[in-house]
Amino acid sequence: MSSSRDDFGIAFRSALLQRGAAQKFSLVFLIFIASIIFFLDVYGFGFMKPIRSIINDGIYRVSLVASSPSRFIPQTTGSVTNLFNIKSENEKLKKALEVYRQKELSVEYLTNQNKNLRKILESDETLFQFQSNTIISKVLIDKSSPYLKSIIINRGSSSGILKGMPVLDKEYLVGRVVETNYLSSRVLLLNDLNSRIPVTFGEDGVQAILKGSGGSRPVLEYLPEGYVVEEGIEVFTSGKDRIFLPGSPIGTTIENGKVKLFSESSQLSFVKVDLSKQRKEAF
Amino acid sequence: MRKLINLGPLILLYYLSISEIDSHFENYFEILSFNIQLIIIYFWVSKRPEALGGGHIFFAGLINDVIMGFPLGLSSLSYLTVSLVANYVKNMTVNTRITTDWFTFFIAIFFSNLIFFILLSNFSEIEINLTEISYNTFFTLIFFPFFWFLFTFYNSIITTDKHA
Structure with a gap:
């Protein structure tokens, strides 16, 4: 009994402290360092923020380069397929x-009309106004994780992006900024488990919270008592949180109070960040 | 060339941590996700420790944290836990078969994911689902034999190359 306990102790100590020929550090030392880094980062000591920001920017750039072969292969396959379809597509395009x-003849007339309409709408807090205060960003990394649903975009605090700013795909809300670095930002998507968005829907303007489920379909919560969600109703941001502008389309209701998002989070290439609503960090 | 072949597991570990390649196939089967990095670390630490140094495992974890958006050091701790169990098993056993490796790998990923979950849910504001972790652990375990054969074959290439 005592001998078996000794064996365990020797093997465990050896596993922790032993260094192989090619190894410079023992496991116990690395575990200790990793624990220190973890707690420094979690408890958000002031000096960690710029360090993390620099590390993030650097690694995101390297990741973009490292991921280019994995992007290039599907693109090449797609190009070959496209080559075969080019002739028929060319005829369609000619038509x-x-x-x-x-x-084209009517474009000039429509342009003038559009200018006049914009003048009328300029004073209102509408989507038209807020679109002029958006910046387009490229999605650098959209590595799918089983735990977190987020993307990295190529705009950061240098472009005026702050934590909490809404992010859109065309006119559809896809998420909000949760981390900013100097040259890049992380966007938490609507379907992430940590995402909560106040929304409104239906003719009665029912208020609810859209909660990410971790899967592809977020769920409506905090509905009025006994309320049954019908399918096929469009869901919009309510703007109650004063972060998102009211009326941004999100998706349509499906069964069990789930919402099918208008924008497919796995297909994002470019997104728009709304700079108009928020001027200081809310988180 | 021989040096490059020897560095294969290390390059693969770094590449999987830094690139967009993921092992989460929600478009095909929503719950299907597995962690190849844990399999790589367990196999190579227990079979050929000189292929993956502790420092490299630590850095691969840090890179993974940055890419995934986790607090720094979390994946490193998770990877080092797997490495610790693999090291312990290597010290305690002489000859191993796939069944014994499979069982001890289960112990390794159980402790690794337990530490990951406890640290994230108690010390971070990030909310994660225990069910997702359980699915990930399950599928990582299921896919282990496939990678075991693949890596055993690769290991035999390195060994043959060394003796040649």
Whole structure:
């Protein structure tokens, strides 16, 4: 009995302290260092923020380069497939071009009309105004994690991005900024388990919270008592949190109070960050 | 060339940590995700420790934390736990078969994911689902034999190359 306990102790100490020929550090030393780094980062000591920001920016850039082969292969396959379809597509495009030529005549008239309409809408807090205060960002990394649903974009505090700012794909809300570095930011997507967005929907303007489920379909919570969600109703941001502008479309309701998002989070290439609503960090 | 082959496991570990390649296949099967890094670390630490140094495992963990958005050091602790169990098993056993490796790997990822979950849920504001971790642990365990054969074959190439 005592001998078996001794064996365990010797093997465990050896596993912790032994260094192989090619190893410079013992495991116990590395575990200790990792624990210190973890607690420094979690408890957000002031000096850790700029360090983390520099590390993040550097690693995101390297990751973008490292990921290029994995992006290049599907692109090449797609290009070969496209080559075969080019002839028929060319004919279709020629026909479409004819249609556009005819429509060109009316463009000038529509442009003037659009200018006049924008003048009318300028004073209101609407989507038109907020679109002029958005910046387009490229999605650098969208590595899918089983635990966190987030993306990295190529704009950071140098472009005026702050924590909490809403992020859109076309006019559809996809998430909000949760971490900013100098040249990049992390966006928490609506389907992440940590995401909570105040929303409104239906003719009665029902208020609810859209909670990420960790899967592809977020869920409506905090509904009025006994309320049954019908399918096919469009869900919009309510703006109650004073972070998101009211009326940004999010998705449509499906069964069991779940929401099918308008924007597919796995297909994002470029997103827009709304700079208009928030001027200081809210988190 | 021989040096490059010897560095294969290390390059793969770093590449999987830093690149966009993921092992989460939600488009095909929502719950299907597994952690190849844990398999790489366990196999190579227990079979050929000189292929993966502790320092490299530590740095790969830090890189993974940055890419995934976890607090720094979390994945390092998780990886080092697997490395610790693998080291212990290596010290305690002489000959291992796939079944014994499979069982001890289960112990390693159980402790690794337990530490990951406890640290994240108690010391961080990030909320994660225990069910997701359980699925990840399950599928990592299920896929272990496939990678075991693959890496054993690769290991035999390194060994043959060394003796040649």
